[in-house]
Amino acid sequence: MRVQVAGTAQSGVKIDCSSRIAVVIDVLRATSVMTTALDNGARSVLPVTTIEEAETVFKTSDPACTLKGGERHALKIDGFDFGNSPLEYKRALVAGKDIIITTTNGTNAIRNVQKAEMMVLACLRNASAVVGFLIGKNKDVVIVCSGTEGKFSMDDGLCAGMLLHLLKEKTPVEWDDLGFLLERFYRNSAHDIFASLLDCFHVKRLLSLGFHEDLKFCFQTDRSTCIPMEIDGRFVRMG
Ligand code: MLT
Numbered sequence: 001m002r003v004q005v006a007g008t009a010q011s012g013v014k015i016d017c018s019s020r021i022a023v024v025i026d027v028l029r030a031t032s033v034m035t036t037a038l039d040n041g042a043r044s045v046l047p048v049t050t051i052e053e054a055e056t057v058f059k060t061s062d063p064a065c066t067l068k069g070g071e072r073h074a075l076k077i078d079g080f081d082f083g084n085s086p087l088e089y090k091r092a093l094v095a096g097k098d099i100i101i102t103t104t105n106g107t108n109a110i111r112n113v114q115k116a117e118m119m120v121l122a123c124l125r126n127a128s129a130v131v132g133f134l135i136g137k138n139k140d141v142v143i144v145c146s147g148t149e150g151k152f153s154m155d156d157g158l159c160a161g162m163l164l165h166l167l168k169e170k171t172p173v174e175w176d177d178l179g180f181l182l183e184r185f186y187r188n189s190a191h192d193i194f195a196s197l198l199d200c201f202h203v204k205r206l207l208s209l210g211f212h213e214d215l216k217f218c219f220q221t222d223r224s225t226c227i228p229m230e231i232d233g234r235f236v237r238m239g
Contacts, residue, residue, distance in 0.1 A: 001171055002140045005160050005178040008147035009109035017142050022116035023130060023163065025123065026146035027155040028202050029084050030106025031228070032123040032218040033069070036086040038237040039226045041095030045235045047107040051077055054102045061098065070102040074209055077102070085214050098234070109146035110230075116142065119230035120238075124159050124193070126224040129239050131166040133227050138171075143179075154185075154200040155218075158193065161186025162221070193219045 004020075006012045012022075025031055034045045043065070048054050054068050054077075069082035069089070076083030081093075084103055101107060113119060117139070122130040134141055143163060145156035161182035167173050168183065175183070189196030194215065197203050206215055228235040 001134070001138060001167065002174045003164060003167065003179055004142050004176055005182060006142060006144045007152040007157070007178055008145065008150055009105055009112055010147075010150055012109055012112040012142070012144040015113070015142050017113045017116035019117055020140045020142050021134060021137060022113040022119045023122050023134070023141060023143045024106070024109050024113065024119065024146065025121075025143065025156045025159045026103070026106030026109060027123050027159050027218050028153070028206060029086060029214060029218055030101070030103040030146065031121040032125060033084055033086045033089060034101065034121055034228050034235055035123050035126050035224055035226050037069075037089040037094050037099050038228050038235065039224050040089055040091040042089070042097055042099050043236070044098045045228065046098060046100045046233065047110045047235070048100060048102050049107050049111050051102055054080075054100045057100050061100070065097050067094065067097050067099045068101075069099055070107070072104060074206060074211070085211065086217055087213060105146040105148055109144050113142065113144055114233075121228040121235060122159060122163060124162065124219060124221045126226055127159060127162045128166060128222045129225045129227050131163055131170070133239070134163075134167065135170050148202045151201070153202050155197055155202065157182045158186055158189055158197065162190070193221070
């Protein structure tokens with residue numbers, strides 16, 4: 001299996017994904033949020049890139065079963081039901097609902113690889129499940145680390161490294177230089193993920209905003225068997 005790693009949402013644009021599986025990662029926090037919403041029974045998650053697009057889609061949706069979530073500058077958007085904390089997406093609120101989500105980086109990364117043959121979302125919580133899915137498909141893969149405002153982010157890189165590490169244990173993997181580096185980063189960090197990411201820009205920003213519990217939640221590994229799979233622009237739960 002050949003695996004290419006894109007270090008930012010923007011670099012995903014340049015990659016031809018048409019015959020590959022795209023795996024989009026935004027550990028902090030978009031793909032952790034989407035995985036959690038589906039884990040807690042949401043019917044679907046629809047990522048959009050702007051607040052205006054979220055409002056437009058909402059107007060044409062059934063208000064009884066549609067909710068809006070996401071962030072700007074890591075904070076809840078005025079008039080939306082949820083921010084971008086996975087802890088907000090509780091079963092009692094999301095079960096059976098379609099959730100429109102817009103975030104600064106993660107939803108752009110998703111949009112940038114929408115031509116992929118297949119797209120799934122990964123975070124630390126569902127990494128093993130995603131690897132099981134990729135092994136089953138046995139196709140070439142593009143891992144897109146969303147990053148933070150055009151820059152590489154260590155949390156996404158660590159998750160990409162975890163995926164590569166788990167893949168390598170089960171199948172021969174041909175990876176690029178970035179993949180090589182990230183797999184080693186994961187191996188050096190797996191014993192204490194939180195401590196390994198304390199110097200990450202986005203971790204520091206979320207800590208300064210009081211999102212310590214979000215970080216603890218997002219840094220847990222293998223708590224979810226959910227594979228968010230894209231079907232006609234929406235993500236639904238597989239697994
Ligand atoms: C994003 O997609 O930009 C992030 O999820 C930002 C955040 O942590 O709120």
